[in-house]
Amino acid sequence: MSSTQIEMMQKVLNSLSRPDKGQQAAEYCWVKNHRLRIVVTKTSMRWVVRFSWKGQRYYQSLGTFPEMKFAEFNQLAYQFIADVQSGAYRKGSRLTVHQFFDEIAVPYSRKHHRDHQTFLSRSKRVMKTMGNKRLADVTRRDVEAFLNSCSDLANATVNRYQAFLSKLFSMAVEHEIIDKNPVKGIRKLIENNAKDRILSSKEVESFCRYACEDSNFLHATALMISLLTGMRIGNVITMTRTMLADALSSVLLPMTKSGKSQRIYLSSPAQSLLRKYLNISFNDWVFPSLVNQGDHIAYPRACIERIQRAMKEEGTLEAPFTIHDLRRTYATTMLIATNDIRLAQQSLGHSNISVTERYAYYQNTHLAHASQQTVDAMLPNFQFSQLD
Numbered sequence: 001m002s003s004t005q006i007e008m009m010q011k012v013l014n015s016l017s018r019p020d021k022g023q024q025a026a027e028y029c030w031v032k033n034h035r036l037r038i039v040v041t042k043t044s045m046r047w048v049v050r051f052s053w054k055g056q057r058y059y060q061s062l063g064t065f066p067e068m069k070f071a072e073f074n075q076l077a078y079q080f081i082a083d084v085q086s087g088a089y090r091k092g093s094r095l096t097v098h099q100f101f102d103e104i105a106v107p108y109s110r111k112h113h114r115d116h117q118t119f120l121s122r123s124k125r126v127m128k129t130m131g132n133k134r135l136a137d138v139t140r141r142d143v144e145a146f147l148n149s150c151s152d153l154a155n156a157t158v159n160r161y162q163a164f165l166s167k168l169f170s171m172a173v174e175h176e177i178i179d180k181n182p183v184k185g186i187r188k189l190i191e192n193n194a195k196d197r198i199l200s201s202k203e204v205e206s207f208c209r210y211a212c213e214d215s216n217f218l219h220a221t222a223l224m225i226s227l228l229t230g231m232r233i234g235n236v237i238t239m240t241r242t243m244l245a246d247a248l249s250s251v252l253l254p255m256t257k258s259g260k261s262q263r264i265y266l267s268s269p270a271q272s273l274l275r276k277y278l279n280i281s282f283n284d285w286v287f288p289s290l291v292n293q294g295d296h297i298a299y300p301r302a303c304i305e306r307i308q309r310a311m312k313e314e315g316t317l318e319a320p321f322t323i324h325d326l327r328r329t330y331a332t333t334m335l336i337a338t339n340d341i342r343l344a345q346q347s348l349g350h351s352n353i354s355v356t357e358r359y360a361y362y363q364n365t366h367l368a369h370a371s372q373q374t375v376d377a378m379l380p381n382f383q384f385s386q387l388d
Contacts, residue, residue, distance in 0.1 A: 005031040008038070008070040018042050036077050038065060047073040053084050060094060063132070095177060097138065097168070098131035104175060105168055122164045125150070135172050140182045147186070155189035162188060197321050198329040206316035210307045218287050219300035220307070221273055223326065228270040230330035230348055232256075233323050237296050239286040241278070248274055253349075262349040299323075 006012055006028045019026055021042045030036040035051040045065040051058055062068070062076045076094075083089035095103070101123060109119045129146050130138060143165055150158045166183040173181055199207060207227070214220035222236045229236075235253050243251050248271045251264045266274070274286065281288055285296040304323055311317035327348070335344045 003027050003029050005029055016040050049077045049080055058084055095135050096132055098127050100135050136178050138182050143182050156191045159188045197325045198332045206311045210310040216303050218297050219303035221277055222287050223300055227326040229264050230327050237287050240284045256349050
């Protein structure tokens with residue numbers, strides 16, 4: 001790697017040439033102190049400190065240009081050097097939240113998390129707020145301030161952000177970078193997890209009719225499979241041919257949200273839909289992307305919005321619904337048809353029946369009928385007319 005001496009002025013830095021993609025990064029050192037450097041790649045310019053002390057080499061990345069100006073880098077660099085020479089430096093203690101996330105949390109998530117993309121997506125808002133703060137400097141007050149800034153989000157979503165931060169700082173504790181998790185002790189917000197939006201029979205028929213007519217047949221079919229099987233849409237769009245049984249009688253999901261594998265048994269309509277599109281699928285994905293080669297289709301948000309607009313124009317849409325409400329509709333319909341919540345639990349792949357109770361519920365008419373049946377069974381001969 002080259003190491004040319006330069007003045008760390010904005011004009012000079014802006015004029016530095018960028019290596020082509022695949023070429024080795026170029027490293028430039030400050031003419032007044034060769035320990036302070038900037039590493040230039042095709043896509044970034046990174047401030048680094050590189051030096052030796054008592055026979056040991058030290059290297060620290062402190063930020064990127066132009067987000068971090070040289071004056072700030074200069075101050076951080078000299079503090080880092082002073083900490084090393086005074087013995088106050090502890091490996092990793094100067095890592096920023098963003099650096100720790102990139103170097104430790106992302107590789108861990110890629111290896112262990114079932115939904116790595118969601119983990120990455122959740123990090124964006126966090127890094128924008130506290131990414132440049134040192135891990136060791138983040139306090140409980142900082143965390144609470146961030147969570148309070150998420151007031152535009154639902155309580156459940158804010159709690160997911162809190163869980164993200166708790167995991168991140170727990171990992172920092174495990175790596176002995178910080179001594180205490182600043183998220184510990186912060187109470188979660190109360191969530192309203194009771195959902196009762198399911199599609200009526202009329203809505204289901206209308207939904208399927210417009211899905212069959214939609215311009216994006218792959219996205220529309222994925223939505224119908226979610227409705228006809230109760231599968232999460234994430235599991236639907238990531239299905240591969242190898243997960244399907246030979247006769248298309250079932251789908252074996254190797255990993256679900258509960259962390260376990262699950263076999264989904266397919267009805268005749270679901271089998272017919274899959275058989276139709278397997279004939280035109282051109283790789284191992286059941287729903288291959290026509291945009292990104294080698295990938296599966298994206299989340300079909302635009303498609304369900306088109307279908308709901310058509311339903312609204314027709315007059316069959318009773319209220320807006322989400323993609324996840326298709327799964328809830330399947331669960332509730334199964335519960336009403338079978339009168340067996342354990343069956344619904346197993347079909348949905350829930351590890352706890354209390355979760356199923358939030359998805360599958362009896363409609364008010366069934367509850368009223370059940371109440372009448374119960375009283376009739378308790379008092380078959382009692383005449384309530386005498387109370388009038």
